[in-house]
């Protein structure tokens with residue numbers, strides 16, 4: 001295998017050492033109160049779930065996805081050739097990176113705090129991560145961004161020059177405020193990555209699609225060549241078909257109203273816990289406890305109480321946590337657990353939260369100590 005010229009020190013560092021870090025289920029399974037994913041907590045969408053249960057798993061899907069491609073194209077008002085099916089957004093991130101390298105690309109720009117697979121793919125393909133968007137041949141942006149849920153400052157740089165630009169729109173359907181600030185002319189020059197499983201509350205179904213830039217016919221052909229046959233299985237195809245139907249979109253619109261109310265309640269809870277929350281447009285937000293150094297112990301404690309929050313360290317934000325917006329009952333479970341966490345640690349008595357005692361690490365210092 002030939003090298004790409006980047007020295008090991010220049011290559012993208014892994015965002016972590018021991019495996020990819022994601023929210024959601026872990027080795028212990030799914031937490032009952034799982035704040036660690038950004039999946040729509042109003043889901044699963046009942047109509048899509050019912051359609052999935054009827055999916056024809058006995059046959060391959062049409063290998064060209066003719067009908068599905070046309071549906072997605074007409075929904076987005078683009079010609080069908082601009083729609084690429086992908087096994088998932090994660091799959092496409094790696095495929096597109098491979099294509100950029102195949103075209104001679106060696107340098108990538110990734111926002112400072114971003115979905116880890118951009119950097120993982122760059123690392124796998126030995127792309128060098130550069131400090132300025134203008135130096136890169138591949139640029140990533142995500143809007144609303146993750147983990148911040150804000151306008152991505154990378155928007156200033158995409159769709160302008162010759163570099164391949166990807167706009168990850170995984171959370172656009174879950175946007176609770178604001179709007180994408182990218183003129184159509186520039187949007188038409190970027191690869192738009194859509195992953196509806198989050199908005200439908202069905203992240204276990206793996207399927208995504210991409211809208212290619214105007215004039216990118218040749219690139220689309222090469223990206224199709226790089227794709228194995230049937231990237232989307234029968235269930236994924238059902239999910240993407242359902243995605244474009246008015247009734248499913250109406251369900252999603254209703255769920256955004258609910259999520260806005262839940263989010264306001266959740267932010268008030270966080271504030272009452274002394275956690276500083278950053279503003280966000282999405283159905284998730286960051287929170288920073290008063291004692292950020294206790295985050296690791298706090299997250300372990302909560303996990304033992306079947307509550308999971310996402311440690312934001314792997315996003316380059318140590319001492320912060322990302323919380324997906326969950327319903328009031330889940331928020332109440334978090335409130336209760338936090339009351340236990342904050343119990344004063346009277347020497348040798350029951351004040352030490354039970355789970356902390358079990359786990360063999362000490363409670364936060366001092367009476368009433370907070371995280």
Ligand SMILES: Cc1ncc(COP(=O)(O)O)c(C=O)c1O
Pocket residue numbers: 088089090091115142146168170171195197203207208
């Ligand atoms: C910003 C962003 N893009 C893409 C993905 C991956 O989506 P998929 O489930 O389609 O692989 C995630 C998953 O967390 C994400 O947060």
